[in-house]
Amino acid sequence: MTDKRMEIEPLRMTDVAGMKQQRHCMRFPWREGNHGRLHRDGDAFFPSMLQAIAGAQNFILLEMYLVESGQVTTQFIDALLQAAQRGVRVWCLFDAFGSWGLSGHDAGRLSHPNLQLSYFNPLRLRPMFRLDRLFRDHRKLLVLDGGTAFVGGTGLSDSFAPAVFPERYWSETMVEMAGPVVTDWVESFRDVWERSTRGPLLLPPYAPAAAAGALRCRVAISCAMHNREIKRAFFIQARRAKKLVWLATPYFIPSGKNRRILRGAARRGVDVRVLLPGPFHDHPVIRQIGRRFYLRLLLAGVRIFEYQPRFFHYKAVVCDDWLSLGSSNFDRWNLRWNFEANQEIEDAGFSAQLAAMFEADCAEALEIRLADVAKPGWPGRLRLWFWSRVDQLVAYLSHSRFRNRDLFDD
Numbered sequence: 001m002t003d004k005r006m007e008i009e010p011l012r013m014t015d016v017a018g019m020k021q022q023r024h025c026m027r028f029p030w031r032e033g034n035h036g037r038l039h040r041d042g043d044a045f046f047p048s049m050l051q052a053i054a055g056a057q058n059f060i061l062l063e064m065y066l067v068e069s070g071q072v073t074t075q076f077i078d079a080l081l082q083a084a085q086r087g088v089r090v091w092c093l094f095d096a097f098g099s100w101g102l103s104g105h106d107a108g109r110l111s112h113p114n115l116q117l118s119y120f121n122p123l124r125l126r127p128m129f130r131l132d133r134l135f136r137d138h139r140k141l142l143v144l145d146g147g148t149a150f151v152g153g154t155g156l157s158d159s160f161a162p163a164v165f166p167e168r169y170w171s172e173t174m175v176e177m178a179g180p181v182v183t184d185w186v187e188s189f190r191d192v193w194e195r196s197t198r199g200p201l202l203l204p205p206y207a208p209a210a211a212a213g214a215l216r217c218r219v220a221i222s223c224a225m226h227n228r229e230i231k232r233a234f235f236i237q238a239r240r241a242k243k244l245v246w247l248a249t250p251y252f253i254p255s256g257k258n259r260r261i262l263r264g265a266a267r268r269g270v271d272v273r274v275l276l277p278g279p280f281h282d283h284p285v286i287r288q289i290g291r292r293f294y295l296r297l298l299l300a301g302v303r304i305f306e307y308q309p310r311f312f313h314y315k316a317v318v319c320d321d322w323l324s325l326g327s328s329n330f331d332r333w334n335l336r337w338n339f340e341a342n343q344e345i346e347d348a349g350f351s352a353q354l355a356a357m358f359e360a361d362c363a364e365a366l367e368i369r370l371a372d373v374a375k376p377g378w379p380g381r382l383r384l385w386f387w388s389r390v391d392q393l394v395a396y397l398s399h400s401r402f403r404n405r406d407l408f409d410d
Contacts, residue, residue, distance in 0.1 A: 026229060028188070028219040034179030035213030036343075036350055040357060042160040045150065045174040046072060052144045052176075053079040058204055059089040061143040061189045065136065065327070066155025067094045068101030071164055073156045077109050084114035089204055091115075093193055095137040096122040098155070120196045120339075137196070138338035139327045140174075141189060146206040149177045149185040151326050151343045153315050160313075168280065171307070173314040173357070175325055175343050179212035184219040188341055215347045222328060222340040230328045230342050235261055237319035241270050246318045246358050248275040250311070251283070252290035253331040259293060266301035275361055277313075278306035286331070294373045305365035318355050321348040 039045035053060060053076075060083055067073060084090050092110060094102070096119040110117045120137035142150040152174030158164040160172050177185070190201045222230045238245045238261045245265045252274065254262075266272040274297070281287045294304055316325040326342030345351070 026218070027191075027221050028184040030216055030218045030346075031180040031184065032216055033211030033213065034177060034181045034215040034217045034345075036178075036215050036217070036345060037176040038353055038357065039150075039152075039174045039176060041162060041171060041173075042072070042154065042169060043162045045152070045154060045172075045176075046075070046161065048176060049142055049150050049174075050075060050079050052142070052148055052150070053083055056083050056088050056144045058145040058206055059091070060145075061091050061093075061141070061186065063093045063137065063139050063141040063189055063192065064156055065095045065098035065138045065140060066101075066157050067099035068155070068157040068159075069103040069106045070158035072158050072161050073102065073106060076156055077106060080115065081109065081112060084112040087114065089114050091189075091193065091201065092117045093120055093137065093189070093196065094118075095120045097136055098138075101157075118193070118197050120192070134337045136338050137192060139192070139341040141185060141341060143182065143185050143189060146186050146203075147178060147182055147209045149182045150174050151177065151185070151341065153313055153327055159311075168310055170282075170311045170313040171309075171361075173316065173325065175345075177217065177343060179209055179215070179217070181209075181217040181219060181343075183208045185341075188219055188221060192339060215345055215350060217346075218344040220324060220326075220342045220344050222338070230324065230326075230340055231258075231330075233324060233344060234317055234319075234330070237317075237322045237324075238262070238265050241265055241319040243320050244271040244273075244318065244355070246271075246273045246275070246355060247330060248312070248314060248316045248358060248361070249330045250277050250281075250313045250315065251286050251329040251331045252276050252293070253286065254290075254293060258330060259297065262297060262302050263300035266297075271303075272301065273303045273305065273358075273362065275305045275307060275312070275358060275365060277311055278308045278366060280309075280311040282311060290331075291373070294368060295370075298368065298370045298373065304368040305362045306368060307361055307365045309364055312361070315342075316354060316358070318351055318358065321351045322346045323351045323354050325354065 039048055060080065062080070080090050080092070092115070094117070099119065107117070121135050140152055140154055152172065154160050154172050154174055159170045162169045186203070193201045220229045220233055222228045235257070245262065247262070262272055262274070276290065277287060297304060314325075315327065315329050316323065322344065324342045324344045326340065328340035328342050
């Protein structure tokens with residue numbers, strides 16, 4: 001069977017650069033009257049997502065980066081096929097690189113007149129070195145009937161399932177949204193689907209979601225080299241923060257501006273914390289590169305925690321009463337090359353829920369002290385020197401391909 005990931009024309013540079021004039025505009029406005037619910041770890045959010053799919057009556061939109069054959073993916077394929085068989089229209093958009101672990105058998109099962117499966121930016125051998133090969137759809141989104149949306153950092157992978165890996169599952173968080181903001185999640189999916197497939201997303205008619213709560217929310221997107229709303233929103237909120245700036249990310253290679261924002265907030269007395277993975281990591285090299293930034297952050301008063309029990313994968317930031325949670329890591333590569341989507345919420349109560357979860361994770365983390373990094377021995381100095389050169393080389397290669405300062409404003 002021909003792999004459909006090789007059949008669709010890949011995303012072109014002009015598709016991203018052509019929207020350059022929008023990069024300083026918010027794609028979606030703030031919406032009032034929403035309800036949100038946090039789901040921590042796969043034993044909470046996977047059953048909720050599957051239950052929502054089982055209850056869908058009109059349409060389902062599923063957008064995922066990491067898709068790997070296994071127990072979790074089998075459950076979702078079964079649920080999506082059952083929905084399609086009862087007349088629900090289903091659209092699935094998987095990243096071609098991230099879904100490389102999806103077997104041909106499982107991909108073939110996603111076949112039904114009511115179900116469309118497409119792959120974002122398929123991999124091709126020729127030409128091999130086009131820059132647009134690097135663009136990836138890193139978003140994680142499930143929308144049901146235009147009334148409910150699940151947003152966060154999970155993938156369809158057994159790695160997130162405590163039932164499969166009780167001791168070493170990946171710690172993750174999803175937020176379930178209801179209310180007017182869900183309409184924007186539908187349109188956000190439409191944007192990426194139509195840009196990826198070159199065809200329209202012909203949804204069945206549906207009524208925009210009515211008010212479901214009291215939360216003020218906004219869909220924030222980042223589209224590769226343009227429209228990096230997620231990063232700009234964090235910069236703005238961190239500068240305004242008076243009480244706390246707490247950042248959780250599994251991949252920490254912050255830009256110079258990111259680091260200045262964190263140090264500046266700490267120096268003016270804000271409680272600044274960075275929660276990162278500890279000894280369990282799917283990319284240990286990235287952990288080593290990120291550690292070279294610890295010293296100056298600690299000297300400025302930033303507190304750094306490394307989570308110990310298992311790999312820590314969720315991506316979130318809390319600045320006083322504002323939070324942003326979704327697919328976006330706070331590293332150079334992610335914010336320059338990926339399509340990302342976060343849910344922003346401005347509400348004291350909801351931010352306190354996420355902050356409480358963050359604080360509980362810090363209690364299970366090792367706090368890095370200045371003495372731990374201030375005077376490394378020769379092996380430590382050699383490691384820092386080596387990984388600093390790797391980081392600088394990656395940054396140089398990234399910048400050298402695009403020298404427009406208006407695009408790269410780090």
